[in-house]
Amino acid sequence: MTKLLISLALLSITTCLAQQIPYRQLNDGHKIPIVGLGGNHVTEQSIKDALDAGYRHIDTSLNYMGGASEAAIGKVLKETFKEGKIKRQDVYITSKLETEYHPRKQVSEGIKKSLTNLGLEYLDLYLIHTPASSNGTNITVGETWEGMIDVLKANLTRSIGVSNFNEKQLDEVIAKGVVPVTNQIICNPYINQNQILSYLNKHNITLTAYSPIGGTRYPDLLKDKKLIEIGAKHNVTSAQVALRFEIQRDIIVIPNSQNPKYLKENVDLFNFKLTDEEIKEIEALNKN
Numbered sequence: 001m002t003k004l005l006i007s008l009a010l011l012s013i014t015t016c017l018a019q020q021i022p023y024r025q026l027n028d029g030h031k032i033p034i035v036g037l038g039g040n041h042v043t044e045q046s047i048k049d050a051l052d053a054g055y056r057h058i059d060t061s062l063n064y065m066g067g068a069s070e071a072a073i074g075k076v077l078k079e080t081f082k083e084g085k086i087k088r089q090d091v092y093i094t095s096k097l098e099t100e101y102h103p104r105k106q107v108s109e110g111i112k113k114s115l116t117n118l119g120l121e122y123l124d125l126y127l128i129h130t131p132a133s134s135n136g137t138n139i140t141v142g143e144t145w146e147g148m149i150d151v152l153k154a155n156l157t158r159s160i161g162v163s164n165f166n167e168k169q170l171d172e173v174i175a176k177g178v179v180p181v182t183n184q185i186i187c188n189p190y191i192n193q194n195q196i197l198s199y200l201n202k203h204n205i206t207l208t209a210y211s212p213i214g215g216t217r218y219p220d221l222l223k224d225k226k227l228i229e230i231g232a233k234h235n236v237t238s239a240q241v242a243l244r245f246e247i248q249r250d251i252i253v254i255p256n257s258q259n260p261k262y263l264k265e266n267v268d269l270f271n272f273k274l275t276d277e278e279i280k281e282i283e284a285l286n287k288n
């Protein structure tokens with residue numbers, strides 16, 4: 001009995017401490033939590049820690065960790081649903097179509113593999129991971145997008161989008177009659193993507209920022225003196241400043257970490273606000 005009471009007390013503390021992450025409306029009417037867990041390096045423990053910290057959005061792909069990312073996410077979700085802590089409709093799961101499934105008829109095979117790995121009946125969001133054609137064949141992004149529309153109509157996913165697309169490639173898929181809900185691209189203070197952001201805003205397509213705190217391409221981002229200086233004023237870290245910079249520009253972020261301290265820090269973004277002047281100073285850090 002005492003054990004049960006202690007567990008209940010701990011559960012309620014976890015619930016109180018977990019962040020409530022705001023949602024953003026997508027152009028197809030669905031909504032997405034504006035902070036998600038990047039899933040290219042996960043363990044079952046880091047996924048559990050993220051859920052405990054309040055994450056309700058996880059980004060993965062068929063080929064992350066050779067399939068082990070989707071498998072680990074699927075295992076944790078199955079346990080979590082069974083415990084009744086979180087229901088399927090409470091989590092937002094994104095996965096991605098890999099190049100070998102780019103021919104229209106193979107798109108459904110790609111998504112079904114991800115659904116099997118994840119143990120889910122539907123995804124919330126399915127993305128074309130990259131516009132590159134497979135094995136030197138000349139499959140256009142338009143053809144692959146038709147396959148994406150097929151799996152949307154078959155209710156295998158709630159929404160569809162793209163990743164690593166430029167404006168020309170976006171024009172080609174929009175011409176097929178369904179506008180992607182998001183374009184997931186690298187974006188952080190060193191590569192702020194202002195140009196494509198105007199295009200995306202014009203078409204009501206969200207920008208999802210990968211490597212929002214630098215990733216492997218900008219390993220020195222968090223050591224930037226300006227980000228540290230602005231963070232000190234708000235009593236937050238340079239990572240929180242980089243993430244908050246994106247959120248204030250209506251950008252969705254999917255930082256990755258396996259460290260419980262960082263996982264909490266990366267969703268603790270809603271108790272401070274950058275000033276317009278600070279946003280301008282951060283925009284001036286752009287290197288692209």
Ligand SMILES: NC(=O)c1ccc[n+]([C@@H]2O[C@H](COP(=O)([O-])OP(=O)(O)OC[C@H]3O[C@@H](n4cnc5c(N)ncnc54)[C@H](OP(=O)(O)O)[C@@H]3O)[C@@H](O)[C@H]2O)c1
Nearest residue numbers: 038039040163210211212213214215239255256257258262
């Ligand atoms: N669509 C695409 O083509 C594409 C490409 C790349 C990534 N992605 C997605 O985007 C996600 C995130 O991108 P990413 O992993 O490249 O980059 P990232 O999230 O910007 O950076 C991850 C790195 O930052 C460290 N870190 C995390 N939080 C921190 C904090 N608060 N303070 C200090 N260091 C911190 C992590 O270290 P620890 O591991 O030690 O915590 C890790 O080394 C991926 O997981 C994946 O889901 C998509």
